[in-house]
Amino acid sequence: MTWAVATFMSFSAMADEPSDSISTYNLEDYVVTKRRPSTFALSGPETGFKVGQDELFKAACCNLGESFTTNPSVDVDYADPATGAKQIKLLGLAGTYVQMMSENIPDFRGAAAPFAFRYVPGPWLKSIRVSKGASTVKNGYEAITGQIDVEYLKPQDDPGVTLNAYFDSDTRLEANADANFNIVPGLNMEVLGHAENRFSDHDSNGNGFADSPSVRQFNFMNRWNYFSERYIMHAGFSTLSERSRAGQIVSHHGHRPENPFLINLDTYRYQAYMKHALVFDRDHGTNLALIASASMHQLDGLYGIKSYSVNEKNVYAQLMFEHDFSESHNISAGASINYDYLGQHIVAPDAPGRLRERETTPGLYAQYTFRLAEQLSVMAGIRGDHSSSFGWFATPRFNLKWTPVDGLDLHASVGKGYRTVHPWAEYNYLLASGRQLVVEQLQQEAAWTYGANVAYTWHLNSEQLKFNIEYFYTDFKRQAIVDYDSDLSAITIAALKGKSFSHTAQFDVTYTSSFGLSATAAYRLNDVKATYGGTLLSKPLTSRYKALLTLSYKTPLELWQFDATFVLNGGGRMPAPYRLPNGEMSWNDCFPAFPSLNLQVTRWFRHFSIYAGGENLTGFRQKNPIVWASDPWSNAFDPTVIWGPIHGAMAYIGIRFNFGR
């Protein structure tokens, strides 16, 4: 028993550190060699998990969205064929309710939100931290269903260069590079680069429309890190340029239309950040930190005859003080300010034309954490913010973790979150629909999220079996809902009048062996409802359940790795259908359950590795994803109602080179 306790404690203590896959512990007379899971629970009072690089290598993970392919908690929506907008869902709710962060700085807000998950190249990722439900108040008030914090490769990582190239059967070619340099002791620099392009357009269902946009993207980031005994600095800047072309860009029965319906998106994003920390007392963790970031996001979108342009500017600054009074008592307090400006030009029926949105939100917060050895940790925080648009509001959050017996963790959390909606910026991709996009007067969104979770980890020699069961409930007090149901000729972004909530319950079990095999089986039930036109209905295009099975095997020397992911997505409600000009209905009332299978094999060599695999190997496809594709200029046309894959099976191959590492 003693060794089991010690193993667990060692595991917990390291749970938040970047992982290598194998650890050895000496416990009294025992020497235990164990493989650490590639996804592991957060060690503090928050409920959530951290995805390490080992997990990211289990799939192609070309970008952040695809990094969740093997994860039971996060759903990745299928991209719509018009714009490629691809969102994730956490706790059954849209990605907009997850606070996106890059290394603890809020990121990818407003116009960047619908496409954020393709702006972060997978090979740049070191880890992803997902916090479910109420999280810390340090990073602001926006997290409603949780936080996703992306950790990029670090400037202080081992000096060297890594190159990655990827090619798939849809003719998408990607190239990534990262290089680290130790300039002088304590000062490190990193360069990250990404380029992707597609060389042909596919129309596998023969409707005259490209199945997915042809995206050409260039992405660059430069990061610096300096550390000394009393001062730590991180800084960097990034640029992104993306060109997306979709619509009638493919030949249909040998010819192209004279007046094709085109969906063109041109994006330019510039971003810079800095973090400074003064360390006063290492023994008590006393430090003062300043975090600041600024970004400019320009999007020029054309959707047939409609267009949307936005110039979005954001400035964020945070001053944070932290101190451990003792091993048990920690306080964190600070102030922040967030400024958003969106200069927009919308050309669409009944659209406002020019529209400027400005909001400045200064705020103060305090958070207290109590720890009683390894048995109990409690985190309670509150923040007060003042929005120039919505006035004062308070954000209380509470998280608790209790370990009554070895291996058993109980979590509970409750907290409130708020979000300012920028409807045209966040839902501009809906302009591709032939239906009119109507935006009502909206309030700031507000919701409470409650969560509970029980996890038990069982160690047998060097093997580990982990059971997890959790439940989350989100209750919206104010919400902007996307209403396809009330008016069949329009898509309305409406203020919620009535109830809106999400219940999710999940059970998962993970087995990690000492001989290279790991497996996860998970099942989640979603009950997500909102009031549409006075009627409480299930949220459309949301699966009622998800079942997932992942298997991974590494040979003893980890020269070969085999990964398989099988997902069964439960069916769900479709929005109210409308009658097409030919008399048929636009779609059925419900969409069916469908399976998906991904396989990958990786071979590691001393200075390079090769991976090859296939996605959606069940070949399941949503039939007629573009409604009334024969006449995209009509009101009946709609490419935005997507619930399943549009592509059939896809194969890919990639190679990674390491130099000097």
Added chain:
Amino acid sequence: MSRIILTLALAASALALQAKDIQKVVLTTTPQMHCQKCETKIKNQLRFEKGVKLIEVSIPEQTVTVTYDAEKTTPERLIDSLKKIKYTARTLKEGEKASPASDNSSCPR
């Protein structure tokens, strides 16, 4: 016909297994291994060496136990390989214990 093929395949497998001279060597290093990074670095260096079958590292015991095919590599080759990542290694005799892990060691860069 299929029986003949099966018999031949089994005989070939048995011969292949017999031909292998699988041995085990226990190494200890200077500087000492003191963290996960050291362990990973040593494993990454050795696992691509020809003939290596299994590597077990114990930081508390300061040992690197390598199972290898003696027809394809030797302990000397493994020690030479570790020199490339700035670790000097030596074999431990049977029953010999390495110096216990100390805190003042550091990873070679």
